Amino acid sequence: MAEHGRDRLRGLLDAVLAGTDSAAGEDRRRLDDMASDAASSPYHFSRLFSRATGEPPVAMRRRVLLERAAWQLARGTSVTDAAWLAGYGSLEGFSRAFTRAFGRPPSSPATGSHWLPAPNGIHFHPPMSLWVRAEEQVMDPLAEQMVAHDLDDTRVLLEVAKGLTVEEFQAVREPDLTVLSWDGPEESIGAVLDHQVASKEVWLAAIEGLDLPVRDDAPDAASLLERHDALASRWLATIRDIDRRGAWNDRLIDALCDPPESFVISSVIAHVLTYAAHRRLLVRRMLTTAGCEVDQGDPITWLRSQRGETP
Structure with a gap:
């Protein structure tokens, strides 16, 4: 060379x-x-x-x-x-x-x-x-990118939602919409974003052995953004630690469930990422009906920006 x-x-x-x-x-x-x-x-x-x-x-x-x-x-x-x-x-x-x-x-x-x-x-x-450093073990880049993109994209949507009035934020836009049966209806921008943030809060509590977080009945976009920023670094650090320890196939016995349930760690992360992506698309559609300008949330575009590349 x-x-x-x-x-x-x-x-x-x-x-x-x-x-x-x-x-x-x-x-x-x-x-x-x-x-x-x-x-x-x-x-x-x-x-x-x-x-x-x-x-x-x-x-x-x-x-x-x-x-x-x-x-x-x-x-x-x-x-x-x-x-x-x-x-x-x-x-x-x-x-x-x-x-x-x-x-x-x-x-x-x-x-x-x-x-x-x-x-x-x-x-x-x-x-x-x-x-x-020779033979460094690093997290699979695809997994790292998916987790980071989800966190960044959620933050983008919360920033856009901050520009809505309380009425617009809480308005019913998708009547009878339910993403997961145990979560209840998610008919408004506020409800979908609340579940988007709460999902990671709940799973972090289970993984870290903490009590279930207390949730506001009607949070606004600003408070949801604060909650998201507080959990984002913990979520990323937790997943990196799981990867570092090779603990993807470990099992979590979640005593927060009644009765307690057993979950494979990798399936938990896949579950969160799957429904997070679904909710981000739902929020984009709702924000558009509210007259907001919002991008497509394409991970290709996001990764290019992370690398300093131009289309």
């Missing part, structure tokens, strides 16, 4: 990580910039890099900068400074990305390694080097 006496992979990594050793925040380095440094077209550069590392260049840069931010936070750097150094234009954007990646907010005490799952074993190593 030598090119002009240099290791080709090293050259590609240099192009991706150029500028990360500086203190010049507001990093907006794009694929075009990386390709230019590597004397390549964006398409050719992205294809070469992804083939060599198993990870798109923009996604790797974002991940390594988040790993560096976690290391900095553990050593006393403020959340604001860490966000700025990682190239985020807003504290909210950084906090959301960090929480989604590490399963905890950046303001919480550091736990475990600052490394994130990587398909290639390439990680941030202080002060600004890379470490390549």
